[in-house]
Amino acid sequence: MDRDPPRSPRLRWHRSLRTRMALWSGLLNAVLVLATTLAFYLGARMLVVHNARVEAQALTRQGALNLEAILDSVQVSGRTLAAGATGVGAQPLHLRSLLLASLAGDPDIAGAMIIVEPGRLAPDDPGFTWYIRRDGQRLVERSVQDLGYDYRAMPWYVRTIEAPRPWWSEPYANAATAGADFTTYNLPLRLPGDGALVPALGMVSLDVPVSRLLEGLLQGVPAEAGLQPMLFSPGGLAVVHPDAGLRMRQRLPVLVEHGGRADLAPLAQAHASGQAVEFEHHDPASGESFLTQAAPVGDSGWTFATSASESFILRQLREVAQWVALIGLLALLPALVLVRRYTGRLLQPIEDLTDSARHFANGEFDYPLPHIGRRDEVGVMARAYNSARGSIQRQLREIEAMAGARQKLESELGIAREIQESMLPHPRVVEHAGMAVDLCAVLEPAKAVGGDFYQFAELDDGAVWFAIGDVSDKGVPAALFMARTATVLEGQARRHASPAAILAAASGRLVEGNETCMFATVLCGRLEVATGRCLLASAGHDPPALVHADGRVETLALEAGPPLGFEVFDRYVVREAWLPADATLVAWTDGITEAFDADDAGYGDTRLRQALRPGEGADATCRRLLRDVQHFVAGAAQSDDITVLAIRRTHAVAAATTVDDAVAVATGG
Structure with missing residues (x-):
């Protein structure tokens, strides 16, 4: 009985060149996917951080502008009231009318006061001290002397009389404000033409509820922006702060020097100098990184700032990057099968083209170039090689011609220089x-x-x-x-x-x-x-x-x-x-x-x-x-x-x- 001849042992799959190339290709593709994901993450991180910085800067500026609009409106009313008070004389009726007009013209003003010292507007002038404030839908009026203290001894009056220009007070709350926080705009009264060194004859003050400032603040920074707003008074008091324990209790310089927040030193410096600032810092307590923007509120001495944590900015980006990496790695599995199948078919034509390219690199541009007639990518590559070969030959001829033209141009420029020197x-x-x-x-x-x-x-x-x-x-x-x-x-x-x-x-x-x-x-x-x-x-x-x-x-x-x-x-x-x-x-x-x-x-x-x-x-x-x-x-x-x-x-x-x-x-x- 005849037997079939013995078959040659089949090459094990893990030893085949196709498998090895597929595995190496898969490994390289995995590295490429991870590198691409990393590059995507780094690039997107830069873009996200940049956009967050730009958005925070815009929101900070908008919030500062909203606050500035409120304060500017009050300051304009104060200057108008001061100018009117020195222009209408010492008639109480006229001065009271100015106070009522200031309250009626600006809803942000909750109270207004005029103090004119006796004998300053005229020798027989008895002076004028009057205070009007809002109380719900009605107005409460009284003389400043009826408030129960000597206004001449009050620090706010002494400072205003001696001040060369108006100033905003620190937030305060008392019985007159019904326990609500107020800030006051104080202006020294001087006659038209008097310089800043001339003693004031009295003062004008306008009271603004801090709640009005907070309304303007919330309009400029929407809650969905992920920013933590901060508002500091002229003296550095934290009027608005993400830490509730610091609000209306802690001042920024004290917080930096003694409160363990040295990372906020740039903010304190910017507030003291009335400048805008942008900086990145780390909270020593939580270890969290923050991007903080601050802008002065006009020339009022107030400073508005926003702070965004790095984790909030990058949270969604990290989730996207993880999904991109996972999907990319899963996509490698079918790629490995396809690479193993077509590697052998593609390998030989590529080697042929590589051999021709090696001769081209040695200057043998007449060496035969196979596979030009193919209609797949190998044919495209072969025709590109052929086109490049012709282009290189033309460029060599052009370079030779350009070298001659350059030599001629240099000679002509030399002659031109000699002619210029001869002039x-x-x-x-x-x-x-x-x-x-x-x-x-x-x-x-x-x-x-x-x-x-x-x-x-x-x-x-x-x-x-x-x-x-x-x-x-x-x-x-x-x-x-x-x-x-x-x-x-x-x-x-x-x-x-x-x-x-x-x-x-x-x-x-x-x-x-x-x-x-x-x-x-x-x-x-x-x-x-x-x-x-x-x-x-x-x-x-x-x-x-x-x-x-x-x-x-x-x-x-x-x-x-x-x-x-x-x-x-x-x-x-x-x-x-x-x-x-x-x-x-x-x-x-x-x-x-x-x-x-x-x-x-x-x-x-x-x-x-x-x-x-x-x-x-x-x-x-x-x-x-x-x-x-x-x-x-x-x-x-x-x-x-x-x-x-x-x-x-x-x-x-x-x-x-x-x-x-x-x-x-x-x-x-």
Whole structure:
């Protein structure tokens, strides 16, 4: 009897590559689900906390505004009553009418009082003391003297008389208020025109039930918001507080210093300074974390705050995150079965594409790419590889072309910089009538070309004309506008003797065709070599500095007009100054003062003045200032063009010696 050949033993399921890949995939997916849940939780937590902070801030502000509206209404009524009391004279009937009008005009006011000391409004004035308060639907009136005490000895009266401005009292309750908590707005009475230091002739007070404040508070903070409202009086008394044992009993400074609530110190500081505050803190007793917002209620001294616990804010989020994690882990079970089934079918095409991608990475872009005709994801990936291969080849050709274009552009920018530098004058010495002026400037553009410029030239009448300017923006557009500005200024300098006239004429020319709205700040001057008389005018430029022979540095303040290019302006102001012998006039652009180091600290005017030295030639002054700026920035990127112009006036012999020394150093002699 024939027997079937023995079968090869089947590969156990737990050893198959498909199972291993399914298990690893399941493990990675589980980690991914947990990581996604964690990321979702962290991101949602940030969003929830942010929204809670924003909502708490809005509700706190709204609650403070509601309270402020009540207090402001009372304060306006108080100021109106005080103004009326000093304006109508001492007639009791009129003063009583003012009290009744205040009560009728503001339902928040429960009582009003006027005290006018005898003989203050008129020599024979007997004074006036009257108090009216609400008692249900009727009004109760009486003289203040009938209340059973001498008002002159009461602390509230003494404080009000001596106070420079009105104030809110601490909440109180007595027989006159029927045991209800009240707060009072007290105003000193002074005649119109009297200052705060003039003794008051009496006072006005308005009583407000604390319950009215609480009504405004509840309107601003709905109960479903989950916020715990707090209200503190001007003296820090906890009028509203989530801890019932502290209400109307404990003051905020005492609670912070002696009540074990040091975590509320920011709230106490904000209340004392009348500032808003937002902070997170932990209750030492419960260990609960809170987010607290506080806002001052106008200038009344009251402070309203809300506090929300972290557990309340994040309670629903934690429940959602737990359900997301549980559902994600349960969804992995069918995913494991599907992954095991299709892993073998998908593995080979992916390996083929991986092999082709490896050759592409080595630069072999002509290597065969299989599976392009497939209609599934593998085909999409293969076609994407093929498209990327063609795109990379095109980009390589474009990069090669761009490198050539960049090289050409750099060459053209180099030529443009040389042309720009050729437009600027070289250092020179101008002599006249035994005196000499040494002129020199340096310019360091932030880019290949820049927008800073300087000009100086000798005039026929023994004077020199000079200018330094800074064009808005940098680069090629600024360089073009700089060339136009320098050309226009030089042309106008040959037509006008006054720097103000030069700037005014240039202002009209540079506005024409300036569609890009570029502009230039310019300092323009004229210096008479023989006398040292210097005329200066500024079109929005920084004032220059005058370095005297004794080392004193003087800033020549100028009345600056608008920069050139914005609008036509013909009223530039000339400043007359004198440049003594052996003194140096130094001007610069804001690339000097606004040079920043690696820590983003600016060079500033103080360092500039300290870097200036007397007795140096114009070239040495420019180079010293430039070196000092470069040393300060310590290699940080240059953010703006840097230009320095120096003009030194000396006797002709000294100037010639300085020039000879400079030539000797340059030639090595």
